Amino acid sequence: MGIMLLGFMAVGFALVYRVTRDSPPPAIAEVVSIPAGSEVISALNTDGTIQVTYRAGDGVMLSVFDASSGDLVRAVRIEAE
Numbered sequence: 001m002g003i004m005l006l007g008f009m010a011v012g013f014a015l016v017y018r019v020t021r022d023s024p025p026p027a028i029a030e031v032v033s034i035p036a037g038s039e040v041i042s043a044l045n046t047d048g049t050i051q052v053t054y055r056a057g058d059g060v061m062l063s064v065f066d067a068s069s070g071d072l073v074r075a076v077r078i079e080a081e
Helices: 002-021
Strands: 039-046 049-056 059-066 072-078
Touching: none
Parallel strands: none
Antiparallel strands: 039 049, 049 059, 059 072
């Protein structure tokens, strides 16, 4: 009886493992827009956002985009004090 229970548990664990392993990756935007002529300093894909730091003219900007749609969520100008 105990061996049969262990067998069912193993099958259950295998099914859960396969379902979670084979799930598709989340959708990520193919394009985000920054001003023309800007120089990208860094780009990160983290926590459901795409964060792009770039130099535009004489300033440095950080733009946060929604990773699934590519829409701009927030833009911050970075200045030295």
